Amino acid sequence: MKNLLAKINNSKYFDGFMPVLAALSALAIGAVMLLFLGVNPLVAYRAMWVGAFGSPNALAETIVKAVPLLLIGLGICISFRAKVINIGGEGQMIIGALAATAFGLYVPEMPGWLVIAMAMVAGFFGGAFWGAIPGFLKAYFNVNEILSTVMMNAIAVQLMNFFLRGPMIDPNQAELLSKIPQTARLPEAYHLARWLPTRLHAGVIIAVVLAFVVYLLLFHTTLGYRIRAVGFNPDASRYGGIRVRRQIVIALLLSGAFAGLAGAIQVYGLNYRMITDGSATGFTGSAGFNGIVAALFGGLHPLGAIPASFFFGALLVGANSMQRISQVPSAFVIALNGLVVIFVVSSAMWQEARQRKRRIAEVRDDPAPPPPEPNQANQDVPA
């Protein structure tokens, strides 16, 4: 038994379990907080589990929550590898959604599947554009990307407000008393296929396929190599002929593109229209930030992002369900979200330490390479 435990502990697959353990620790602290709030933590956490996994509907909700996290996480995997921090996901998601919605509303008669495909592309480009601007500013004007993306997020929200209450408002709404800032509903033909009666939509297929595409891109293409090289050592890369500036723009552009696609899928898969309540979070659900955490959860690997966003989505969906059943204030859910992020991010150190230990062990256990064969040229040299 001890041997088995030791074997599990040393296996490299256990590394992936570290973030889960960290999340559980955060939940333990949350349990203490729940006690202070007069709520039975066992009941609450059971509600969380059931809310995330307990029924086909719950599972569908978890996956639906995970889709934007996965897409944004993929974008982060790309940009982080170029050592670029992209916290502009919120704004890029909004702009992508705007572009995709506008396309669907104003395009002339076309087959549904074609519209969907092109709308996804529109979302992709919309987000890419919004990501390229900070990229360009960083590469050529040395404007720090944290500053520019924070600003761009705020600007995106106001643009969304302007369009949705103005040029893009639902003609019905414009006449009604209520004047809700929303667009018209996209025609049935343009909706992403849904697995009724849940809210699970075809976007999940798109997201998972893209995860594999990104994996191939990063590890099996020249572009991917260049991006990783720039992040690893910008000076060496420049020496090797890689245009560092251009790679930085590309990294931000691509991660923005994925965020934009996430926005487009949210519109075409869930509500079939775009609505604003005036804030970024109202539309994105903080996917721009949570997607970063999900990427980290998955070790910044595109394939790792799939289970990572699934589990993180489960956490978020379960927490909301827990709020409904135990009637804890939603503020608790937000605080818990924060604790999980802190703990998961902190656990990386142990992950790294384990990886280092394993690498050392590998080198130590490898037999020394055989001495080079003496060749003709060395025959005369005395041994």
Added chain:
Amino acid sequence: MSKMMKICTLFALFALVLAACAPAQPAATTSEKLRVAVIMPSAINDLAFSQSMYQSLVEMQAELGGPDKMELVYSENMFVVDDAAAAIRDYASQGYDIVIAHGSQYGSSLREIAPDFPTTAFAHGTTAATFVDDGITNVFAYEAASNEGGYVNGVMAALLSKSNVIGVIGPIETGDAKLYIDGFVAGAKATKPDLTVNVNYTGSFSDVALAAEAANTHVAAGADVMVGTAQMVVGAIGVAKEKNVLWLGTQASQTSLAPEIVVANQIYDWKVVLRDIFKLMGQGTYGGKAYIVTLANKGLYMEFNPAFDLPADIKAKADETIQGIINGTIKP
């Protein structure tokens, strides 16, 4: 991994295992009890939109005989539309008799979810859309003619202002806020056409500091009466209190914040709507009707602050305006 972490995680795992064995939720009680779930975009104590609905529901609960007769659960701060949609679906599948989605941004979610739960009543506002044209029969809609109370506030503000400059602070130029502000400006201008009404929008519902500065700009521009809408107005009211500028409120009673300068509030009383909806539900109708709360049906009423000394002639004019709106002679 460190010992501390091992202990933490063992504890957590243990707790999880226990939780899985914890007793299930008690079964739903008899169908005598009306089970009501409400979802709101901001806090139940935001002194504005969400508070108005929550308060009305609590009062309904008391009216019906207490928690034994009406169960009320809520999810507040659901400003993420996607999460709200999950919540609506969840409450419906838990068997609540009616799910109230109190926010205009929830409409599209409701439209997708309602058909899946034909015996659950849904209600949403502020909007008039019941989706009957799409064949959906279980959605009620309600909205507030906030321009009516806005008009009355406008009349009073115009009469109260000695500097003939009035300030308006709005969140975003849309929806209920715009309706209210448009009504207000109409009422003020109808009373004193030469009056200056300055309007600015902060672009957010929650930026209290910016709302305060918006109020400061109005005061500097000479306003001696101000109004505003959305939860961030607490910042503006603070400035009004400090600078001795009069305030007229809307959506909920804002008197408690500054009793010396709040003149009156337009209160949203949703009970008018709720009573009718509950009655219809009892008769087997789960939707299809749209409501507007107005001064006429007492869904909107003006609450005058007793601590504020409102001159009798202005009060008379206000009452006259209210009557005029009710019997249709005045159109806000």
Added chain:
Amino acid sequence: MITDFFSATVLIGILASGIRLATPYLYASIGETFGQRSGVLNLGVEGQMLMGAFTAFYITLRTGDVWLGLLAAIGVGALMGFAMAFVSIHLRAVQGISGIGFYLFGLGMSDLLFQKLLGEVKTVSGFRPVQIPFLSDLPVIGEIFFRQNLLVYLAFLLVPVAWFVLNKTTLGLKIRAVGENPQAADTLGVSVAGIRYLTVTMGGVFSAIGGASLSIANLNVFQQNMTSGLGFIAVALVYFGGWRPFGVLFGALLFSMVNSLQLWMQILNVPIPSDFAVMMPYVLTIIVLVLTVGRVRGPSALTKPFVREG
């Protein structure tokens, strides 16, 4: 009309509003500047501000003493700053993201405490405006600068003090060294961890004071999420200011002045949609930075955890 813009009232109004709006940014940004100069990025400023705002408000409400409230906020800020320091330095967590965790935690916790301890929106009697004798009677300038409350004055005083500490003291030298080249600083006997703990904890303290400046001085109220993104802008302003206190002052003033300008523009019927007016401070910040592009390099060790080699 546009001509009204240049009237004294409007200009004074814009400047005075700008000074008030800039106050919380100054506290948070200066605190963050110290942290970043020593090599640590803290994106959790907003969470610290909200916790500081609530604590100051609650203690002031309960005890009636603004100074106790401020002290309590300082304590809470120090706690959160220390936690961030521990996570970043000892546990070497990825700094950009751990900060977001602290933000979410502070946001939720302050709201939770607000709901459980206060229950409804209340006002408090905070720091009152203090007129500086003689200076406040100066025409124009007097009204703008010298009739504010204590926390506003302190915020502006903080800038030259920060500059002095950073550039003219040994401590400042150590901070900069640790942020530039921690290996070298370490060999010279400077405790890298110690310096970073100090700056990040102080950063938390200043963020909390920034929050308090809202809840018990400028606005005298607490509401959930009342900062509404302020903390993130404050971090962005550190980059804008080139990690220099006076640069940060310029950034905070620019941002806040344009914000108060756009409020006036809406009143004066300048024909642009309200959404675009609200956008102005953000757009202008980017434009100004692009135009004033200097080759300002940040601290080389920023966001890199320090591991003693060898």
